[in-house]
Amino acid sequence: MADPKKHASLFLHEDSLHEAVELLFFAYRDFTGVADALLAEHGFGRAHHRVLHFVGQSPGLSVSELLATLRITKQSLSRVLKQLVEQGYVTSKVSGLDARRRELTLTDKGQDLQDRLAKAQQDLILSAYEQAEASSVDGFRKVMLGLIQEPLDRARFSASAPQPRSARNPSAGAGTHRPLDPRR
Amino acid sequence: MADPKKHASLFLHEDSLHEAVELLFFAYRDFTGVADALLAEHGFGRAHHRVLHFVGQSPGLSVSELLATLRITKQSLSRVLKQLVEQGYVTSKVSGLDARRRELTLTDKGQDLQDRLAKAQQDLILSAYEQAEASSVDGFRKVMLGLIQEPLDRARFSASAPQPRSARNPSAGAGTHRPLDPRR
DNA sequence: TTTTTTGGGTCAGCCATATTGACTTAATAT
DNA sequence: ATATTAAGTCAATATGGCTGACCCAAAAAA
Structure with a gap:
């Protein structure tokens, strides 16, 4: 893609x-x-x-x-x-x-x-x-995630919509909605 | 739905x-x-x-x-x-x-x-x-449209993601991205 | 241990963007 | 003739940002 x-x-x-x-x-x-x-x-x-x-x-x-x-x-x-x-x-x-x-x-x-x-x-x-189809929700999530520029903010959202390997936070688990990370 | x-x-x-x-x-x-x-x-x-x-x-x-x-x-x-x-x-x-x-x-x-x-x-x-799949774009559009409360603003966007018949503007054509309507 | 850095708080002043209410003008509609 | 509409303006106010300059106390580094 x-x-x-x-x-x-x-x-x-x-x-x-x-x-x-x-x-x-x-x-x-x-x-x-x-x-x-x-x-x-x-x-x-x-x-x-x-x-x-x-x-x-x-x-x-x-x-x-x-x-x-x-x-x-x-x-x-x-x-x-x-x-x-x-x-x-x-x-x-x-x-x-x-x-x-x-x-x-x-x-x-x-x-x-x-x-x-x-x-x-x-x-x-x-x-x-x-109002949308069930499948729309996942598409919505993926596009919205792609709009988030800051990798540390993207990392709050785990599960689907994987980022390119190079940009991934390896410590981000596979659960849902990871809590805020201590940073900066 | x-x-x-x-x-x-x-x-x-x-x-x-x-x-x-x-x-x-x-x-x-x-x-x-x-x-x-x-x-x-x-x-x-x-x-x-x-x-x-x-x-x-x-x-x-x-x-x-x-x-x-x-x-x-x-x-x-x-x-x-x-x-x-x-x-x-x-x-x-x-x-x-x-x-x-x-x-x-x-x-x-x-x-x-x-x-x-x-x-x-x-x-x-x-x-x-x-970054998303091709199918995500349509899902994104549909959810975003659903978030728009004002029917007259929703009517700016035509094509897919049909609203319930009761809420549709019958004069909205089938083209893409209808220009601003005179209103209010 | 002394020094530096960090986390938090505060003061003063400025700017951008929004609000309400009142009022004027000109043009159109009734 | 009168009312309504579109646009512009005045004055005052609120919110939510900003910069720069400080202070204090605690923690980290030298």
């Missing part, structure tokens, strides 16, 4: 690529949109949602790991993280192993909000999966 | 949905990222890119049509549109049919920038398509 001569047979012409650009724009707009109302009720924005998501996904995550995943600066994170901690959605406690690190976890309140945010987005994804 | 009992057989469990949430986050982050450097060279941001894209896609588009597609307010658009017009990337001329409307088009300079922005994103999509 790495043969560039195959384009014509794959319908990988201008038009198909142009269409994909718009699909990404509209799909992402609506995907984020379904959580916005819920966030607004709490006076939060998408930045808060991302923190809730990744902390919920990897309890005990450190601030610097979170920064690396979000690709924002410490100063940008601190504003939203401070609000989440002060309002009791996230706890930050000193690590036992390395007292410089703060381990972030969701409180029950934070978990509850995150659950409701995740449900809104997952309901949308479920309906998209239901 | 609308039977909710089919979930187990489709692997539509919690985990698959959770994974899709993250795929969308990472893929969109990197998809937009590839255009950012180029935009920054011109002192532009993503808002400018979106205007260049949709005006390039539908020359003669009016301001209110553009507003409806972007889902932002007139005030938000006016700043970026003014810059694009003043710097010679976009032309705004009074419509012959309705003198209230302004028809927006790209200048050669604007088309050139838009071409380069589109190429950066299309190269990424192409590489994602190449």
Whole structure:
């Protein structure tokens, strides 16, 4: 599948690529949109949602790991993280192993909000999966994985859609949805 | 495919949905990222890119049509549109049919920038398509279409991935990538 | 042990992008 | 003649990014 001569047979012409650009724009707009109302009720924005998501996904995550995943600066994170901690959605406690690190976890309140945010987005994804054929889901996964440039981010997703051997993380197991790796 | 009992057989469990949430986050982050450097060279941001894209896609588009597609307010658009017009990337001329409307088009300079922005994103999509199997592309399209909530936006994409009859726009032709519809 | 590096936090200021509400103008529709 | 529409503008505000400059404490390296 790495043969560039195959384009014509794959319908990988201008038009198909142009269409994909718009699909990404509209799909992402609506995907984020379904959580916005819920966030607004709490006076939060998408930045808060991302923190809730990744902390919920990897309890005990450190601030610097979170920064690396979000690709924002410490100063940008601190504003939203401070609000989440002060309002009791996230706890930050000193690590036992390395007292410089703060381990972030969701409180029950934070978990509850995150659950409701995740449900809104997952309901949308479920309906998209239901409208497509069963086989579409795997194709969707593979293309989305290919769009992720950073190998360490790709490595969060294991199972199918193998990357070229040269780019694979040999320690990535064969399970599902590998938790966050300590990195950077 | 609308039977909710089919979930187990489709692997539509919690985990698959959770994974899709993250795929969308990472893929969109990197998809937009590839255009950012180029935009920054011109002192532009993503808002400018979106205007260049949709005006390039539908020359003669009016301001209110553009507003409806972007889902932002007139005030938000006016700043970026003014810059694009003043710097010679976009032309705004009074419509012959309705003198209230302004028809927006790209200048050669604007088309050139838009071409380069589109190429950066299309190269990424192409590489994602190449890493996947040929059949994945159609699955990707179908799932992405299902994520688009607004029927009028879905109607921009014709060909495969039929929606339920009840939700289809009967006037949507069978060609590829239908241009913007006048609406709202 | 002294020094350097790392993880975290903070201050100040800036920029881009979005919002609401109010108002004007001109052109079209009723 | 009046109402509606399309576009533009003003002012004020919020959010979420950024840079640069610091500080502290803990851990790692010299």
